[in-house]
Amino acid sequence: xxxxxxxxxxxxxxxxxxxxxxxxxxxxxxxxxxxxxxxxxxxxxxxxxxxxxxxxxxxxxxxxxxxxxxxxxxxxxxxxxxxxxxxxxxxxxxxxxxxxxxxxxxxxxxxxxxxxxxxxxxxxxxxxxxxxxxxxxxxxxxxxxxxxxxxxxxxxxxxxxxxxxxxxxxxxxxxxxxxxxxxxxxxxxxxxxxxxxxxxxxxxxxxxxxxxxxxx
Amino acid sequence: xxxxxxxxxxxxxxxxxxxxxxxxxxxxxxxxxxxxxxxxxxxxxxxxxxxxxxxxxxxxxxxxxxxxxxxxxxxxxxxxxxxxxxxxxxxxxxxxxxxxxxxxxxxxxxxxxxxxxxxxxxxxxxxxxxxxxxxxxxxxxxxxxxxxxxxxxxxxxxxxxxxxxxxxxxxxxxxxxxxxxxxxxxxxxxxxxxxxxxxxxxxxxxxxxxxxxxxxxxxxxxxxxxxxxxxxxxxxxxxxxxxxxxxxxxxxxxxxxxxxxxxxxxxxxxxxx
Numbered sequence: 124x125x126x127x128x129x130x131x132x133x134x135x136x137x138x139x140x141x142x143x144x145x146x147x148x149x150x151x152x153x154x155x156x157x158x159x160x161x162x163x164x165x166x167x168x169x170x171x172x173x174x175x176x177x178x179x180x181x182x183x184x185x186x187x188x189x190x191x192x193x194x195x196x197x198x199x200x201x202x203x204x205x206x207x208x209x210x211x212x213x214x215x216x217x218x219x220x221x222x223x224x225x226x227x228x229x230x231x232x233x234x235x236x237x238x239x240x241x242x243x244x245x246x247x248x249x250x251x252x253x254x255x256x257x258x259x260x261x262x263x264x265x266x267x268x269x270x271x272x273x274x275x276x277x278x279x280x281x282x283x284x285x286x287x288x289x290x291x292x293x294x295x296x297x298x299x300x301x302x303x304x305x306x307x308x309x310x311x312x313x314x315x316x317x318x319x320x321x322x323x324x325x326x327x328x329x330x331x332x333x334x335x336x337x338x339x
Numbered sequence: 340x341x342x343x344x345x346x347x348x349x350x351x352x353x354x355x356x357x358x359x360x361x362x363x364x365x366x367x368x369x370x371x372x373x374x375x376x377x378x379x380x381x382x383x384x385x386x387x388x389x390x391x392x393x394x395x396x397x398x399x400x401x402x403x404x405x406x407x408x409x410x411x412x413x414x415x416x417x418x419x420x421x422x423x424x425x426x427x428x429x430x431x432x433x434x435x436x437x438x439x440x441x442x443x444x445x446x447x448x449x450x451x452x453x454x455x456x457x458x459x460x461x462x463x464x465x466x467x468x469x470x471x472x473x474x475x476x477x478x479x480x481x482x483x484x485x486x487x488x489x490x491x492x493x494x495x496x497x498x499x500x501x502x503x504x505x506x507x508x509x510x511x512x513x514x515x516x517x518x519x520x521x522x523x524x525x526x527x528x529x530x531x532x533x534x535x536x537x538x539x540x541x542x543x544x545x546x547x548x549x550x551x552x553x554x555x556x557x558x559x560x561x562x563x564x565x566x567x568x569x570x571x572x573x574x575x576x577x578x579x580x581x582x583x584x585x586x587x588x589x590x591x592x593x594x595x596x597x598x599x600x601x602x603x604x605x606x607x608x609x610x611x612x
Contacts, residue, residue, distance in 0.1 A: 198518070208533075223520055270519070
């Protein structure tokens with residue numbers, strides 16, 4: 124479960140105003156809003172890369188507002204994937220488990236499982252340079268899911284892809300979310316994408332106010 | 340009938356001028372500058388016979404100066420990198436009051452006349468805390484002084500280089516590493532520094548080259564004692580001052596060769612992990 128209670132923040136031109144929301148367990152929520160309304164900032168607040176001026180962030184009923192990003196149990200996939208330029212894809216997938224001191228065999232098993240799951244097994248020994256947009260997003264997704272986070276934050280994961288790849292990857296996102304059984308907060312400005320993936324729809328207006336639309 | 344709104348007649352008579360004059364101009368500037376450099380080195384090599392080089396290399400004092408230069412430059416370049424990585428990172432990523440002032444202060448060694456740096460160091464080491472330090476490690480007129488004088492200037496150049504490197508690195512991967520459970524230090528160690536590798540080699544190269552050419556502060560702060568604090572630029576100056584132009588040129592050529600070899604090697608290491 125991801126919950127925000129009265130989150131406010133101001134950054135340059137835009138501000139977020141007293142935002143509260145609750146995404147139940149294993150629900151795929153889509154957040155829409157015009158460019159520059161603070162969607163990315165909101166994601167950064169949820170994953171701890173930015174401090175809100177007021178309000179609380181709760182993950183699985185636990186108040187994590189003052190926790191470091193790594194202690195929140197969140198997987199974050201930023202807009203362009205933000206892969207590690209010097210690491211092979213294998214090391215990307217193994218990165219979080221190794222930081223969390225998983226035993227070696229468990230790390231290897233998880234890497235194999237993720238690579239098969241995401242269809243990137245053939246890329247394991249490559250570096251990020253030269254990967255296609257879709258491949259980069261799959262790697263970024265695998266890296267974020269590796270230690271089985273409670274929630275997954277996706278910042279416009281499909282925006283840079285061709286229409287064909289878009290539908291492939293959105294199927295994959297849906298499947299992964301069901302299989303891992305996690306709450307997803309997916310930011311987009313594409314209405315079709317939102318309709319297709321979202322079980323819950325949120326809209327952030329340019330005044331920084333949140334509203335829920337047609338919640339199912 | 341009026342043309343539709345948004346219609347713009349195509350001016351087919353206009354053709355973009357060819358691009359060769361542009362390339363011709365910038366290539367000429369490059370060639371002229373390069374010619375100046377090559378001509379300087381060529382004139383120096385022409386002036387000095389191989390026997391002069393050989394004689395210079397046979398001198399114990401000059402061999403000592405070359406070895407001392409190589410060792411001190413390497414140490415001061417590494418110390419510079421050690422300082423430049425954290426300072427450059429702070430300048431690139433930190434947000435704090437007085438950042439512009441700090442940025443300007445860090446450039447002081449670059450803009451100060453070299454002699455002034457030497458004098459400042461000499462006076463600094465007359466203060467009580469530094470005198471106390473000198474009872475354990477003597478700096479004034481010693482090899483440690485040579486390294487310190489080189490470091491003060493070289494580090495400023497290395498800091499600039501690292502700052503630029505970190506400014507151009509995307510901070511996102513590092514932030515993702517934080518969400519994956521890394522501490523700030525781990526994110527730096529595993530994500531940022533490997534990506535900054537090329538910049539770090541550049542910083543070491545620039546610091547090494549600055550250290551090799553350093554003369555003023557060393558002369559003032561560490562002296563020009565043969566077989567003790569004499570580095571290669573000191574040799575050139577000492578030989579010139581006794582009118583031994585051949586030896587001065589021979590040593591200068593050796594210095595050019597040393598720097599080209601080291602810089603090419605460093606660049607090759609930076610490019611191929």
